Amino acid sequence: MEKNKTICAISTPIGNGGISIVRMSGEKSKEILQKVVNLNVEKLEARKLTLSKIKTKNFMEQALVVWFKAPFSYTGEDMVEIQCHGGVVIANGILEELIDKGAVLAEPGEFTKRAFMNGKISLDRAEGVIDMINAQSEEAVKAGYNLMIGKLKEVVDEIQTNLTTAQAKVEVAIDYPEEDIEYSTAKEIKTELEDAKNKINNLLLTANTGRIVKNGINVLILGKPNAGKSSLLNALVGYNRAIVTDIAGTTRDTVEGTYTYKNMSFNVIDTAGIRDAESIVEQIGIERAEENVKNADIILVVLDGSRPIEPDDERILKLVKDKIVLYVINKIDLPKKINATFDKMIEVSALRREKVEKLKNDIYDLVVDKNMLTGGLLITNTRHINSLKKALIALNSAIDALENQVSLDLVATDIKTAWLALGEITGRNSNQEIIDTIFTKFCLGK
Ligand SMILES: Nc1nc2c(ncn2[C@@H]2O[C@H](COP(=O)(O)OP(=O)(O)OP(=O)(O)O)[C@@H](O)[C@H]2O)c(=O)[nH]1
Ligand SMILES: [Mg+2]
Structure with missing residues (x-):
């Protein structure tokens, strides 16, 4: 990424659609915009839509343009958005024109x-x-939203404040090595560290729900x-996804x-x-x-x-x-011959699509911890889990060292x-490599 370049x-x-949006960000946004519109861009009020003609190499268009003055924009730079008529040719033509103009x-x-x-x-926001854009279910949107508006950042900042407070007290004690650390000071430090630890543990408790919310x-x-x-499978997804024969x-x-x-997404794997x-x-x-057994959240x-249990x-x-299992006794439309019962079982007819809703509900109940789906913050990202776990290990070690008076x-x-x-x-x-990997997961134009 070249920081000073103006991107579009x-x-x-x-x-094809009603509207397409072409975006541009960088120092030269306004200057480049001036080259494609027939109005004076200096007169454009920030954040206000204005109708303008747009001139490209091969056609004219009429579109709404809006500019954002740095730092009051999504990127923090000068930005322009052109809301043109939807359609591949128009948006591409305008894009090419912007590129042509710099x-x-x-x-x-x-x-x-x-x-x-x-x-x-912040990076988590x-x-x-990305999570909002890629969400496959409404629960995933909620989780993405909480992350986007900074709910995780808020907690992480709080935990870091606990640590900074603890650290300051440790530093003072280190500066006066001739005196033993006072009992009350040690206790204060420990309280901060325990507080931090609890917050991290509470976040980690949401990770399993977070994973299934995000990934299905x-x-x-x-x-x-x-x-x-x-x-x-066909009954669950509602169309003939897989081939069915009597062979x-x-x-x-x-x-x-x-x-x-x-509002949750389910990935079904037929085998x-x-x-x-x-x-x-x-x-x-x-x-x-x-x-596939090891990656399954539930096995049907x-x-x-219509047959007895066989080898x-x-x-x-x-x-x-050792897995969450739901036993599905199929073909209940035929005379029953099966001679076994199970703790968690359901009788269905896949052929006649009978009891499919009940099956979906049973699956949901067995896997989803509803107490976790109250709209609160969920940890949905492996990267966050790893960092939290790393922090937890270090905190345990700090508390241990403090309790055993090892060394400040x-x-x-x-x-x-x-x-x-x-x-x-x-x-x-974060290191640059991590940052780059995160952003390549985005789509173009975001
Ligand atoms: N009567 C009845 N027949 C069913 C029911 N479900 C499936 N069948 C029939 O059983 C046969 C096998 O169905 P499939 O869904 O292909 O079975 P499968 O378990 O996927 O079989 P494989 O792919 O070979 O392992 C087909 O003839 C289906 O129409 C049911 O609920 N009732
Ligand atoms: Mg099959």
């Missing part, structure tokens, strides 16, 4: 990256922006051939589909029926099915209700122990380490 990009999706095409996420670089938003809940379907797994061994590879239920495979292709499919073990079923029952220098070092780990979250002290 189309911020709306490419395609702007350069922005990299993905560069507007937000500049906002971060110019101190407009920028990540909230992984629902894995396992069962012997012909149990009706693919039919169940055992129809599904060879994993097939994925998604649905939303109660090859598990049995002693006849072909190598089927065998590989079965191995894939088995590999599909059993054919192939038994193999699956062994595979899923050690306490100070540990507190510093914790402080730095937390600073990675907000970007107070």
Whole structure:
């Protein structure tokens, strides 16, 4: 990224629509705008839409233009937005014109990256922006919003204040080495550190819910051939996603589909029926099915209700122990022959789409901790989890050193380490590589 270049990009999706927005940010925004409009840009009031003709190499357009004066813009720089008629040709033509007049095409996420670089938003808040855009469910939007408006930053700043307070007390004690650290001072330091620790632990408690809110809940379907797994996938996603036949061994590879239920997103994975495979292709499919077990948040073990439990079923029952499992007795429209009951089970007919809503509700209840979905802050990002854990380890070590009166220098070092780990979250002290990786996940024009 060249900081002083003026960048531009189309911020709306490419395609036909009512309006497209072309954005520009940097020192030369206004100067470049002047070259494409037929009004005097010096007379433009900041943040006010004005209708103007736009002249490009090959066509004229009429559009709304707005300029933002630094630092009162998204990026913190002078910015221009051109709201033109939707359509690939118009937006591209205007973009090319801006480039021709001196702007350069922005990299993905560069507007937000500049906002971060110019101190407009912290790194975690920028990540909230990506999460909002990529959200697959309303719960994911809520989580992204909280991050974007700075709820995590607020807590992280508070924890860092705890640490700074503790650190100041440690430093004073270090400066007077001839006296033993007073009991009351040690206690005050410990209180700050414990307070910080509690806040971190509370954040980490939300991480599992945060993960499933952001990425969706992984629902894995396992069962012997012909149990009706693919039919169940189709019933859940609401259309014929997977091929269904009465030939055992129809599904060879994993097939994925998604649905939303109660504002959460669910990723369903249908797999090859598990049995002693006849072909190598089927065998590989079965191995894939088995590999998916560890990433599943819940496993639906599909059993054919019109047949007794068979050795192939038994193999699956062994595979899923230690996981959250819902036993789905399928084909209840046929005479019941199955001779087993399970703690968590549901009877359905995938073919007739019967009890599908109840199934969705059971899945939801088994996986989602509703107390966590009260609109509060959730930790949704592995990067944040890692930094919090790093800070926690350092804090435990600091508390340990303090309690055992090891050395105050050690306490100070540990507190510093914790402080730095937390600073990675907000970007107070993140390295450039991490920052670059975060922003490349953005889309163009944001
Ligand atoms: N009567 C009845 N038949 C069903 C039901 N669900 C599935 N079937 C039938 O069972 C057969 C197998 O269904 P699939 O969904 O392909 O089964 P599968 O478990 O995916 O099978 P593989 O991919 O071979 O492992 C098909 O003929 C389906 O129509 C049901 O609820 N009732
Ligand atoms: Mg199948």
